[in-house]
Amino acid sequence: MGKQVSVSLKLEGMRNVEWYGQQVPWPADTLVVMTRAVAPGVNLNYDEFTPSALEEGAPSFEDCPVYVDHVYQLTDSTESFWPDGMDRSRSRGTVGAWHLDENDVLSLLIFVDKKWEQLCGALLSGAVNSVSMGCECDTYCSVCGKLFRDDAPCDHCPQLIGMPTDDGPVHDVLGRIRFTEISFVFDPAEPTALIWSVQDD
Numbered sequence: 001m002g003k004q005v006s007v008s009l010k011l012e013g014m015r016n017v018e019w020y021g022q023q024v025p026w027p028a029d030t031l032v033v034m035t036r037a038v039a040p041g042v043n044l045n046y047d048e049f050t051p052s053a054l055e056e057g058a059p060s061f062e063d064c065p066v067y068v069d070h071v072y073q074l075t076d077s078t079e080s081f082w083p084d085g086m087d088r089s090r091s092r093g094t095v096g097a098w099h100l101d102e103n104d105v106l107s108l109l110i111f112v113d114k115k116w117e118q119l120c121g122a123l124l125s126g127a128v129n130s131v132s133m134g135c136e137c138d139t140y141c142s143v144c145g146k147l148f149r150d151d152a153p154c155d156h157c158p159q160l161i162g163m164p165t166d167d168g169p170v171h172d173v174l175g176r177i178r179f180t181e182i183s184f185v186f187d188p189a190e191p192t193a194l195i196w197s198v199q200d201d
Contacts, residue, residue: 017199019109020099030093030111031120032199035131036192037061037098037182038106045189046162046171048142051104057135057177058106061098065091066110067183068119070134086181092116095182105192108182119184120200129195130188134181139172148172 016023017032026032042048065072065086072086082088093112100106108131114120122128139148139157143165146154153159160170188194 015201017109019097022097024097024109026201027111028201029114031114031123032197033108033110033112033123033195034197034199035108035110035195036105037108037131037190038133039190039192040104042171043189044191047139047189048171048173049177050173050175053137053175053177054104054106055100057137057179058098058100060135060178060180061095061106061108061182064095064179065181066093066095066112067091067134067181069185070132070181070183072134072181084180092119092184110182123184123195123198124200128184128186130185131193131195132183132185132188132190133179133193134183135174135177135179137174137177139174142169142171142173143167145173 015026017026018024019034038049038054040049040051040054065088067090072090093110093116095108096111097109098106099109110131112120112123119128140146141148141154141157143156144154144167146157148154148157156165156170157172161172163170
């Protein structure tokens with residue numbers, strides 16, 4: 001399944017870009033980036049995305065801001081004037097559309113504003129070729145299924161995350177996912193979150 005969403009960058013001089021059979025408006029002065037973003041299974045951060053959680057959370061990627069290495073504030077202690085804490089003045093672009101395929105792999109169509117010349121050059125050259133998502137979610141222990149809380153941890157999480165036990169490997173299982181941003185990175189936690197196309201006008 002896939003869905004075309006609104007685009008919040010410049011509105012003048014648009015043309016379209018094809019995205020899984022849909023024609024999505026291409027804002028002026030942007031690069032088009034097509035990338036895998038999230039796949040079902042356990043990533044290198046020991047976070048498990050289930051197919052059902054991806055299906056539920058995929059629409060929240062609509063209009064998400066785009067950053068580099070998850071830097072969405074000047075510092076971690078900087079107060080943001082945005083209710084969700086995501087400083088849009090630091091965003092490099094926006095998510096224009098998403099697509100969830102028959103294997104529950106979630107891909108994104110991203111528009112990157114060309115005013116970020118260094119980033120655009122790195123994308124066009126392939127020096128930057130992967131992404132990493134940011135989200136809010138509930139986390140459950142893969143062994144006992146308990147909802148993780150800082151004030152009431154289970155016997156496994158977080159102290160045994162990434163370790164084998166007699167009851168199986170310990171990792172987080174994510175639920176009620178709300179994607180909040182997508183970042184260009186050099187070392188993604190999801191090894192398959194790779195860019196397959198960068199288009200310039």
